[in-house]
Amino acid sequence: MDALTARLQEQVEQRRQAGLYRSRSTLESPQGAQVRVAGQTYLNFCSNDYLGLAAHPRVVARLQQAAQRYGVGSGASHLVCGHSAPHHELEEALAEFTGRDRALLYSSGYMANVGVLTTLLRRGDSVFEDRLNHASLLDGGLASGAKFARFTHNSAADLARRLARGTGLRLVAVDGVFSMDGDEAPLAELAATCAAHEACLMVDDAHGFGVLGERGAGSLEQAGLAADQAPVLMATLGKALGTAGAFVAGSDVLVEALIQASRNYIYTTALPPAVAAATLESLRLLQEESWRRDHLHTLIKRFREGARQLELPVMESRSAIQPLLVNDADKAMELSRALAGRGLLISAIRPPTVPANTSRLRITLTAAHSEQQIDTLLDHLADCWRR
Numbered sequence: 001m002d003a004l005t006a007r008l009q010e011q012v013e014q015r016r017q018a019g020l021y022r023s024r025s026t027l028e029s030p031q032g033a034q035v036r037v038a039g040q041t042y043l044n045f046c047s048n049d050y051l052g053l054a055a056h057p058r059v060v061a062r063l064q065q066a067a068q069r070y071g072v073g074s075g076a077s078h079l080v081c082g083h084s085a086p087h088h089e090l091e092e093a094l095a096e097f098t099g100r101d102r103a104l105l106y107s108s109g110y111m112a113n114v115g116v117l118t119t120l121l122r123r124g125d126s127v128f129e130d131r132l133n134h135a136s137l138l139d140g141g142l143a144s145g146a147k148f149a150r151f152t153h154n155s156a157a158d159l160a161r162r163l164a165r166g167t168g169l170r171l172v173a174v175d176g177v178f179s180m181d182g183d184e185a186p187l188a189e190l191a192a193t194c195a196a197h198e199a200c201l202m203v204d205d206a207h208g209f210g211v212l213g214e215r216g217a218g219s220l221e222q223a224g225l226a227a228d229q230a231p232v233l234m235a236t237l238g239k240a241l242g243t244a245g246a247f248v249a250g251s252d253v254l255v256e257a258l259i260q261a262s263r264n265y266i267y268t269t270a271l272p273p274a275v276a277a278a279t280l281e282s283l284r285l286l287q288e289e290s291w292r293r294d295h296l297h298t299l300i301k302r303f304r305e306g307a308r309q310l311e312l313p314v315m316e317s318r319s320a321i322q323p324l325l326v327n328d329a330d331k332a333m334e335l336s337r338a339l340a341g342r343g344l345l346i347s348a349i350r351p352p353t354v355p356a357n358t359s360r361l362r363i364t365l366t367a368a369h370s371e372q373q374i375d376t377l378l379d380h381l382a383d384c385w386r387r
């Protein structure tokens with residue numbers, strides 16, 4: 001056997017033996033409260049389509065119309081000739097909605113985070129990240145060449161201690177809502193800490209954008225922060241907005257610097273223009289119809305009250321992410337399988353995605369669910385948990 005094959009086989013085998021082998025389910029339906037996998041229908045409690053917009057008829061229609069007009073592929077990167085009218089219109093709409101000078105589209109949230117951190121930071125600078133940040137923020141911080149420090153989850157006090165030892169430009173990056181925990185960063189406190197140490201705050205609002213805040217503008221709106229308190233905002237379009245891609249919003253010079261120097265922006269093909277057009281429709285739905293957000297929050301409340309009565313160990317979260325802490329990885333997998341046997345799709349999240357011995361069922365609720373479906377979820381969870 002050649003060396004590469006031997007190494008790869010060993011890697012896969014190690015994962016399997018540690019009980020951490022990962023596999024994929026193949027969907028045969030659109031996203032929604034129910035999905036079909038291998039001919040079976042499941043209640044879906046693991047998608048990030050928080051507002052149920054991924055298959056909304058208006059969003060789908062807009063994608064189709066734009067594909068008729070602009071074709072499928074964007075054909076090039078933004079700086080060559082791939083930047084089309086729908087991209088431009090979406091950037092302007094996102095800038096206005098988030099109250100920033102400008103917004104810049106990236107092909108994915110992963111690329112946006114790595115692109116921003118590697119452009120803003122240099123050797124000699126310092127980046128500070130919450131321990132539970134999304135992998136893309138951590139990877140971007142490490143790749144930037146700046147001094148890299150992780151601080152205790154949601155601890156402004158620990159951050160302050162570390163900031164005092166920072167050098168060069170100091171950038172603090174956090175998830176607005178933590179993707180595997182569902183809890184929120186204490187943004188007002190972090191912003192004050194940053195101000196006291198002349199550091200810049202960057203917020204990744206993948207799970208807050210569209211869900212939190214009076215207008216659904218996200219974690220910053222919910223925390224009442226002004227643009228200058230968190231000058232770098234990143235949010236994704238593949239979650240609450242139900243499409244794909246991501247954007248960075250901020251000052252004119254921030255966006256200008258990213259266009260000039262962000263390799264993850266420059267050296268990649270632009271999103272299909274029809275996806276940008278569909279996202280404009282999602283954004284319109286988000287702004288015109290607040291009932292989805294209201295309904296989602298009603299469901300979150302109902303789930304949490306039910307779980308408390310059933311004494312289920314749900315984690316502290318006000319967001320659409322409502323994880324159930326299991327700890328043991330095998331047990332989490334077993335629960336996920338048992339629930340699938342009852343027609344519920346809920347993913348078990350295990351290390352290295354979460355710290356050792358904190359495996360969990362990551363339950364996500366969406367505006368597409370009904371109250372009755374939440375009750376069904378609670379019934380089955382309680383039953384499987386007791387066994």
Ligand SMILES: *Cc1c(COP(=O)(O)O)cnc(C)c1O
Nearest residue numbers: 108109110134175179206236245
């Ligand atoms: C999903 C996610 C990303 C990555 O976004 P993609 O568009 O899926 O690449 C970044 N940050 C957080 C917190 C996320 O949950």
